[in-house]
Amino acid sequence: MRVLIVDDSAVMRKIVAKGLRQAGLKPDETLEASDGSEGLRVLAENNVDLILADWNMPNMDGLTFVQELRKSVQTPVVMITTEGGENKVAQAMEMGANGHIKKPFTPDMLNEVIGPLL
Amino acid sequence: MTDTETYRARIVESLKNTVFEVMGTMALAEVTATDIGESEEFLVSGPAAGLMLLAGERPGMVAVSMSESLVRGVVAGITGAAPESLSRQDLLDGIAEIVNMLCGGMKTKVADAGIQLSPPLAVLGNDCTLAWKTDRPTGVLTFEMSGESFTVHVCAL
Numbered sequence: 238m239r240v241l242i243v244d245d246s247a248v249m250r251k252i253v254a255k256g257l258r259q260a261g262l263k264p265d266e267t268l269e270a271s272d273g274s275e276g277l278r279v280l281a282e283n284n285v286d287l288i289l290a291d292w293n294m295p296n297m298d299g300l301t302f303v304q305e306l307r308k309s310v311q312t313p314v315v316m317i318t319t320e321g322g323e324n325k326v327a328q329a330m331e332m333g334a335n336g337h338i339k340k341p342f343t344p345d346m347l348n349e350v351i352g353p354l355l
Numbered sequence: 356m357t358d359t360e361t362y363r364a365r366i367v368e369s370l371k372n373t374v375f376e377v378m379g380t381m382a383l384a385e386v387t388a389t390d391i392g393e394s395e396e397f398l399v400s401g402p403a404a405g406l407m408l409l410a411g412e413r414p415g416m417v418a419v420s421m422s423e424s425l426v427r428g429v430v431a432g433i434t435g436a437a438p439e440s441l442s443r444q445d446l447l448d449g450i451a452e453i454v455n456m457l458c459g460g461m462k463t464k465v466a467d468a469g470i471q472l473s474p475p476l477a478v479l480g481n482d483c484t485l486a487w488k489t490d491r492p493t494g495v496l497t498f499e500m501s502g503e504s505f506t507v508h509v510c511a512l
Contacts, residue, residue, distance in 0.1 A: 248448035251434035252381065258435075293474060319459025319472070339463070340456045341380045 238355065239284065240264040243276040243302060244291040244317075253289055253317060260344035262351060273297030273305070280310055287351065290334075292318035292325075300332050307333035313354040317342070362413065365465055366511045367391065367494045370417070373460030374498055374507060377453065382432035389504065390497040397487040397510050401480055403446060405454030406487075408473035414512050416487045417461070419454045421505035423479070426450050428501055443479065451477040457507065 240257065242250045250269050257264055268283060270276035272294040280288075288306070292299040303314055315336040316329045326337045336350040356364070371388055378386040399406070399418040403426040409415040421429075423446065430449030431438040441449075455475045462470045478485060489510050496507040 246448045246452055248430055248434055248445055248452050251436060252452070255433075255435040319455055319462070340459055341377045343380050
Protein backbone atom coordinates (compact mmCIF):
# COMPACT_ATOMS: atom_id res chain seq x y z
CA MET A 238 0.00 0.00 0.00
CA ARG A 239 1.26 3.50 -0.90
CA VAL A 240 0.02 6.40 1.17
CA LEU A 241 0.25 10.15 0.60
CA ILE A 242 0.18 12.34 3.73
CA VAL A 243 -0.52 16.02 3.06
CA ASP A 244 0.13 18.32 6.02
CA ASP A 245 2.14 21.52 6.46
CA SER A 246 3.53 20.22 9.75
CA ALA A 247 6.41 17.75 9.33
CA VAL A 248 5.71 16.58 12.88
CA MET A 249 2.08 15.82 12.09
CA ARG A 250 3.14 13.86 8.99
CA LYS A 251 5.35 11.74 11.27
CA ILE A 252 2.50 11.36 13.79
CA VAL A 253 0.14 10.11 11.07
CA ALA A 254 2.76 7.72 9.67
CA LYS A 255 3.37 6.33 13.16
CA GLY A 256 -0.40 6.01 13.71
CA LEU A 257 -0.75 3.97 10.50
CA ARG A 258 2.01 1.61 11.62
CA GLN A 259 0.43 1.25 15.07
CA ALA A 260 -2.94 0.57 13.45
CA GLY A 261 -1.37 -2.35 11.61
CA LEU A 262 -1.90 -0.71 8.21
CA LYS A 263 1.88 -0.65 7.56
CA PRO A 264 2.25 1.20 4.25
CA ASP A 265 4.94 -0.11 1.86
CA GLU A 266 5.73 3.48 0.99
CA THR A 267 4.71 6.80 2.50
CA LEU A 268 4.86 9.91 0.33
CA GLU A 269 4.61 13.36 1.88
CA ALA A 270 3.50 16.82 0.77
CA SER A 271 3.43 20.04 2.77
CA ASP A 272 0.32 21.57 1.17
CA GLY A 273 -2.41 20.86 -1.36
CA SER A 274 -0.42 22.17 -4.34
CA GLU A 275 2.51 19.91 -3.56
CA GLY A 276 0.06 17.06 -2.97
CA LEU A 277 -1.32 17.47 -6.50
CA ARG A 278 2.20 17.50 -7.93
CA VAL A 279 3.03 14.27 -6.08
CA LEU A 280 -0.16 12.67 -7.37
CA ALA A 281 0.64 13.70 -10.95
CA GLU A 282 3.75 11.51 -10.79
CA ASN A 283 2.69 8.74 -8.40
CA ASN A 284 -0.21 6.37 -7.89
CA VAL A 285 -1.25 5.95 -4.26
CA ASP A 286 -3.86 3.81 -2.52
CA LEU A 287 -4.81 6.28 0.19
CA ILE A 288 -4.53 10.01 0.82
CA LEU A 289 -4.58 11.56 4.29
CA ALA A 290 -4.91 15.34 4.28
CA ASP A 291 -4.94 18.16 6.79
CA TRP A 292 -7.54 20.90 6.55
CA ASN A 293 -5.71 24.16 7.27
CA MET A 294 -2.61 24.53 5.11
CA PRO A 295 -0.91 27.44 3.36
CA ASN A 296 -1.00 27.86 -0.44
CA MET A 297 -3.79 25.33 -0.96
CA ASP A 298 -5.97 24.13 1.91
CA GLY A 299 -7.30 20.60 2.33
CA LEU A 300 -10.76 21.31 0.97
CA THR A 301 -9.46 22.89 -2.23
CA PHE A 302 -6.98 20.03 -2.56
CA VAL A 303 -9.78 17.45 -2.40
CA GLN A 304 -11.89 19.44 -4.83
CA GLU A 305 -9.01 19.71 -7.31
CA LEU A 306 -7.84 16.11 -7.09
CA ARG A 307 -11.38 14.79 -7.57
CA LYS A 308 -11.28 16.16 -11.12
CA SER A 309 -8.96 13.29 -12.05
CA VAL A 310 -8.25 11.01 -9.07
CA GLN A 311 -10.71 8.74 -7.24
CA THR A 312 -8.28 7.49 -4.57
CA PRO A 313 -9.86 7.44 -1.07
CA VAL A 314 -9.19 10.64 0.86
CA VAL A 315 -9.44 10.97 4.64
CA MET A 316 -9.23 14.37 6.30
CA ILE A 317 -7.25 14.48 9.56
CA THR A 318 -7.89 17.72 11.37
CA THR A 319 -8.93 19.47 14.54
CA GLU A 320 -12.00 20.79 12.71
CA GLY A 321 -14.59 18.40 14.09
CA GLY A 322 -17.82 20.34 13.59
CA GLU A 323 -20.63 18.60 11.71
CA ASN A 324 -20.82 21.38 9.10
CA LYS A 325 -17.12 21.14 8.36
CA VAL A 326 -17.26 17.37 8.03
CA ALA A 327 -20.30 17.60 5.73
CA GLN A 328 -18.46 20.18 3.63
CA ALA A 329 -15.44 17.89 3.30
CA MET A 330 -17.62 14.93 2.27
CA GLU A 331 -19.43 17.11 -0.26
CA MET A 332 -16.08 18.05 -1.81
CA GLY A 333 -15.21 14.38 -2.23
CA ALA A 334 -13.53 13.27 1.00
CA ASN A 335 -14.33 9.68 2.03
CA GLY A 336 -13.79 10.02 5.75
CA HIS A 337 -12.75 12.26 8.61
CA ILE A 338 -10.56 11.71 11.66
CA LYS A 339 -10.35 14.26 14.44
CA LYS A 340 -7.11 14.93 16.32
CA PRO A 341 -6.12 13.62 18.80
CA PHE A 342 -6.65 10.14 17.37
CA THR A 343 -5.82 6.58 18.36
CA PRO A 344 -4.69 3.72 16.08
CA ASP A 345 -8.17 2.20 16.56
CA MET A 346 -9.77 5.39 15.24
CA LEU A 347 -7.53 5.26 12.17
CA ASN A 348 -8.47 1.63 11.58
CA GLU A 349 -12.16 2.30 11.97
CA VAL A 350 -12.21 5.01 9.30
CA ILE A 351 -9.46 3.83 6.93
CA GLY A 352 -10.01 0.04 7.09
CA PRO A 353 -13.28 0.00 5.10
CA LEU A 354 -11.76 2.24 2.39
CA LEU A 355 -8.93 -0.15 1.48
CA MET B 356 -22.38 32.45 38.75
CA THR B 357 -22.77 34.76 35.74
CA ASP B 358 -22.98 33.44 32.18
CA THR B 359 -19.41 34.57 31.55
CA GLU B 360 -18.11 32.83 34.68
CA THR B 361 -19.95 29.64 33.73
CA TYR B 362 -18.51 29.84 30.21
CA ARG B 363 -14.97 30.34 31.53
CA ALA B 364 -15.36 27.39 33.90
CA ARG B 365 -16.49 25.22 30.97
CA ILE B 366 -13.50 26.35 28.90
CA VAL B 367 -11.05 25.56 31.71
CA GLU B 368 -12.60 22.14 32.35
CA SER B 369 -12.63 21.33 28.62
CA LEU B 370 -8.98 22.29 28.24
CA LYS B 371 -7.98 20.28 31.29
CA ASN B 372 -9.72 17.17 29.97
CA THR B 373 -8.23 17.69 26.50
CA VAL B 374 -4.72 17.85 27.97
CA PHE B 375 -5.25 14.36 29.43
CA GLU B 376 -6.62 13.11 26.08
CA VAL B 377 -3.84 14.59 23.94
CA MET B 378 -0.94 13.58 26.16
CA GLY B 379 -2.44 10.21 27.04
CA THR B 380 -3.69 9.24 23.58
CA MET B 381 -0.97 10.67 21.39
CA ALA B 382 2.14 10.80 23.57
CA LEU B 383 1.14 7.85 25.78
CA ALA B 384 2.34 9.90 28.73
CA GLU B 385 0.96 10.04 32.24
CA VAL B 386 -0.16 13.54 33.16
CA THR B 387 -1.47 14.92 36.42
CA ALA B 388 -3.05 18.31 37.03
CA THR B 389 -1.21 19.91 39.94
CA ASP B 390 -2.87 23.32 40.09
CA ILE B 391 -5.81 25.15 38.53
CA GLY B 392 -5.35 28.82 39.33
CA GLU B 393 -6.02 32.28 38.03
CA SER B 394 -3.83 35.23 37.14
CA GLU B 395 -4.64 38.90 36.53
CA GLU B 396 -2.25 38.95 33.57
CA PHE B 397 -1.78 36.78 30.51
CA LEU B 398 1.96 36.23 30.65
CA VAL B 399 3.58 33.17 29.09
CA SER B 400 7.23 32.27 29.48
CA GLY B 401 9.11 29.87 27.19
CA PRO B 402 11.40 28.38 26.36
CA ALA B 403 8.78 26.58 24.23
CA ALA B 404 5.32 28.04 23.80
CA GLY B 405 2.38 27.58 21.46
CA LEU B 406 -0.47 30.07 21.24
CA MET B 407 -3.84 30.22 19.51
CA LEU B 408 -6.27 33.08 19.29
CA LEU B 409 -9.93 32.33 19.87
CA ALA B 410 -12.22 34.33 17.61
CA GLY B 411 -15.96 34.49 17.10
CA GLU B 412 -18.58 35.64 19.57
CA ARG B 413 -16.38 34.75 22.57
CA PRO B 414 -12.80 35.78 21.77
CA GLY B 415 -9.78 34.88 23.84
CA MET B 416 -6.33 33.31 23.85
CA VAL B 417 -4.89 29.91 24.75
CA ALA B 418 -1.21 29.20 25.30
CA VAL B 419 0.80 26.19 26.36
CA SER B 420 4.34 26.54 27.65
CA MET B 421 6.91 23.95 28.60
CA SER B 422 10.64 23.33 28.73
CA GLU B 423 12.53 22.44 25.57
CA SER B 424 13.35 19.03 26.98
CA LEU B 425 9.68 18.35 27.69
CA VAL B 426 8.52 19.42 24.23
CA ARG B 427 11.31 17.26 22.78
CA GLY B 428 10.05 14.31 24.84
CA VAL B 429 6.42 14.86 23.85
CA VAL B 430 7.23 15.26 20.16
CA ALA B 431 9.40 12.14 20.28
CA GLY B 432 6.54 10.31 21.97
CA ILE B 433 3.91 11.32 19.44
CA THR B 434 6.06 10.82 16.34
CA GLY B 435 8.06 7.77 17.37
CA ALA B 436 11.27 9.65 16.49
CA ALA B 437 14.37 9.55 18.67
CA PRO B 438 14.47 12.72 20.85
CA GLU B 439 17.99 13.63 19.71
CA SER B 440 17.00 13.39 16.05
CA LEU B 441 14.42 16.19 16.32
CA SER B 442 15.37 19.48 14.69
CA ARG B 443 14.49 22.97 15.89
CA GLN B 444 11.79 23.04 13.18
CA ASP B 445 10.37 19.76 14.52
CA LEU B 446 10.12 21.31 17.99
CA LEU B 447 8.38 24.41 16.59
CA ASP B 448 5.98 22.22 14.59
CA GLY B 449 5.48 20.07 17.66
CA ILE B 450 4.55 22.80 20.11
CA ALA B 451 2.26 24.30 17.44
CA GLU B 452 0.58 20.93 16.94
CA ILE B 453 0.15 20.45 20.69
CA VAL B 454 -1.69 23.77 21.15
CA ASN B 455 -3.63 23.06 17.95
CA MET B 456 -4.88 19.73 19.32
CA LEU B 457 -5.64 21.23 22.75
CA CYS B 458 -7.72 24.01 21.23
CA GLY B 459 -9.39 21.64 18.77
CA GLY B 460 -10.44 19.34 21.58
CA MET B 461 -11.65 22.25 23.68
CA LYS B 462 -13.60 23.68 20.74
CA THR B 463 -15.37 20.36 20.19
CA LYS B 464 -16.34 20.15 23.87
CA VAL B 465 -17.87 23.65 23.85
CA ALA B 466 -19.21 23.46 20.29
CA ASP B 467 -22.22 25.59 21.18
CA ALA B 468 -19.94 28.59 21.88
CA GLY B 469 -19.14 29.02 18.18
CA ILE B 470 -15.41 29.45 18.74
CA GLN B 471 -13.20 29.99 15.70
CA LEU B 472 -9.49 29.17 15.96
CA SER B 473 -6.56 31.03 14.44
CA PRO B 474 -3.57 29.10 13.06
CA PRO B 475 -1.14 28.30 15.90
CA LEU B 476 1.84 30.48 16.76
CA ALA B 477 4.98 28.70 18.00
CA VAL B 478 7.82 30.26 19.98
CA LEU B 479 11.13 28.67 20.92
CA GLY B 480 13.78 30.64 22.78
CA ASN B 481 15.23 31.21 26.20
CA ASP B 482 14.37 34.26 28.31
CA CYS B 483 11.28 35.20 26.32
CA THR B 484 8.02 36.32 27.85
CA LEU B 485 4.86 36.71 25.81
CA ALA B 486 2.10 39.04 26.98
CA TRP B 487 -1.45 39.30 25.70
CA LYS B 488 -3.07 42.53 26.81
CA THR B 489 -6.36 41.88 28.51
CA ASP B 490 -8.19 43.15 31.58
CA ARG B 491 -9.90 39.79 32.11
CA PRO B 492 -8.60 37.03 34.37
CA THR B 493 -6.48 34.26 32.92
CA GLY B 494 -6.88 30.65 33.93
CA VAL B 495 -3.52 29.02 34.59
CA LEU B 496 -3.56 25.21 34.55
CA THR B 497 -0.40 23.50 35.74
CA PHE B 498 0.34 19.87 34.90
CA GLU B 499 3.15 17.47 35.66
CA MET B 500 4.53 14.95 33.21
CA SER B 501 7.80 12.99 33.18
CA GLY B 502 8.95 14.81 36.32
CA GLU B 503 8.54 18.26 34.75
CA SER B 504 5.71 20.77 34.87
CA PHE B 505 4.03 22.63 32.04
CA THR B 506 1.28 25.21 31.98
CA VAL B 507 -1.77 26.00 29.90
CA HIS B 508 -3.05 29.57 29.97
CA VAL B 509 -6.52 30.50 28.84
CA CYS B 510 -8.30 33.82 28.75
CA ALA B 511 -11.88 33.67 27.47
CA LEU B 512 -13.67 37.01 27.20
